[in-house]
Amino acid sequence: MAKRSGARNLNEQLNDAVEALMAAAPPPRLDPKLAPLLQIAADLCDLPRADFRAQLKADLQHRAAAPPPRPVPEGYHTATPCLVLRDPGVAIDFYQRAFGATELMRFADPNGHVVHAEIQVGDSRIAIAPEAPAWGNLSPQALGGSAVPIQLYVEDVDAFAERAISAGAKVLIPIADQFYGDRAGRLADPFGHVWVVGTHQEDVSVDEMQRRAEAWMKEAGEPAATPTESSYVVEPCLPVHDAPGLIDFLKGAFDAEEVSRHLRPDGSIAHAEVRIGDSALGIGEAVATGGQPAPTALHLYVPDADVVYARALRAGARSMQEPVDQHYGDREAGVRDPFGNHWYIGTHRREGAKEPASTYVPEGLHSISSYLHPRGAPQLIDFLKRAFGAEEAFRAQAPDGSVVHAKIRIGESVVEMGEAHGPYQPMPTVYHLYVNDTDAAYRRAIEAGGVALQEPTDQPWGYRNAGVQDPSGNQWWINAPLGSTVPAVHEPTAAEAPVAFHSMTPFLHVHEVGKTIDFLKAAFAAEVIVFDRGGDPPHDHAELRIGDSLLMMGEAIAGYPPTHSAFYLTVTDVDAAYDRALRAGATPQQPPKDMPWGHRMAHVRDPLGNAWFVAAPHAQSDD
């Protein structure tokens, strides 16, 4: 083809200009005729790809053809349970291992905390939500149990249960063939949720179910007594003005062993427990009795009454009665301790025998029994029966009907009494009554005619207690460990869940636990949960709450030298918290300052040398 130089020049020129355009290079000199074409070329640089155009169209057609969203989305039934859990991530992990569940989705907030998750167990969907009391989402730990057991039907309940148990589930009711045609049982997961798992084996008509249920109940007899009154324990208390002094006396006189000591903020003993033989006594600074000591009488069985009598006198007691053989088989002495308590010290002997019996405590009694001298013993006995399910183990009556001696069994303990006469006058006594359910025991005692001293209340030392006064003026302080009225949430032991770690609490060893507690209360509004003394050798132990976290402290003793640590304490107002800490005696290290990670932070040192970084997100860090 003949090359026409003019036309070729224009093609070439234009192309050169287009190349320059595409390379974002300055354009070469151009024939002015070509300028408009180059302008078109410039606009064409944004020309969309035909492929892209077609692909997007196809994609839109595909979406347009999809059916509209269903009101009940695919994969959901009408009802979906939502389990509230403190740590959704750990829980999902557990359900995967224990139940073979699959994770369907999880949604986290910008901080990475799971806000909502869903798992599938078998063919069912279960939602999971984190604990958020502000939104009304409470975990089983917060509620003291699960209000909604979930029923699971599985192909092989035994295999399912075995897998779940080896992953850390606990058996509440063992897997067994049930009267309604299922083989089923009940499990609790480590987080407090309850699962009723079963395999349906047999279709059973309602009539047949009825028949089987009746037969089963007849066989089983009376349902096993839920541990109530049979497990009550009576612990006589000795409220005095000098509790440490009494404890010392008891150690000296009766070889008592101090089990625990709970202190009040002012350092006085709120409650201490000593053990003599197989019995426990409570000792405390008199408060419940209006600040007045409440001396009482106690029957103490010992291997050798003469020896103990002598010891008691040496320890400071006064003689009430020298050792003498009683007609009922005991060799008995009486002393009055420096605090006004009467001790009937006895050693049991078989009737008529000269040698001591094989045990120095009569059968059915313990080392210590409380001994009451009420006016109107029959009425008191009656009240104790109605209030605490007491049983009369022994009663000896005089011809005029008065009670000479009675042994009243309350649960595992025995309270002895005889009608007040002569030198034996009423000594209103304070008791701790240990039960399984404070509220139930309290209600029953009130209905029996007891006078309310204190309604059931959760106490910081881990018990729920209530107070009732009986017709003779004795005080009964009913105690049960917190949370004991519902099945305790199961914490997996190492054997059951080798990889389940649940929480961590920092532990400081310090020389002066009390002083450290004072500082932490003043500086960081710490709340004392426990502060007691025990162990061997005896040492102080405390558990505190700061905000929503726990801190444990132990007295630095041999083998546990003082520790120093650093803590990152989040607060709402760093400047105020910093000032408060300094006023409480902290040493300033760095005043409040905005930090690069979005927190405002101050640094102080406590009197022991621990570092405390007090911080809060500063306002600008919220997007």
Place this chain on the structure above:
Amino acid sequence: MAHGGSVLKARPKEPDDRLLIEAAQRDPRRFADLYEHNFERVYAYIARRVGDRTTAEDLTADVFHQALAYLPRFEWRGAPFAAWLLRIAANAIIDHVQRSARERKLPEADDPQEVSMEDVHQRARLFQLVHELPEDQRRVITMRFAEQRSISEVGGVLGRSDGAVKQLQFRALQRLRARMGKAHG
């Protein structure tokens, strides 16, 4: 934000938006018609505002996905459908720019008001005109500009010499220029 409504009314072949919208609301598969009539406009608007082709494609796809999803709630108020699409596009661009700025600490791009609607419509028209070129010319233009290929690559695909490709390119641009001039009338 300029609707560009007056400019659109001047175009004789503009389909009746209202009919198309109602058809698509009844049957979402008819959304394709709205897509065909508005793709170049949306793309031209976005391409003018964002730096690269990939981003322009992603955002264009976002705009049409959103439009399809929200179509049931669209209420005809007399403004052209394109105006709604371009509003979605403008928001998509703002979101993208803000995200990029946060992620890469870039300064924000130009204010959207500065893009002229007339400019957008002209370029959309240009893109549509490319489809009306004779086959060879169309292929050269799309390969050169949409796919950014070299003269010799294009020659290889078409089985033509470099010179022939350059001539096709020249003729195509001439034709487009002429057609664009007519449109302005």
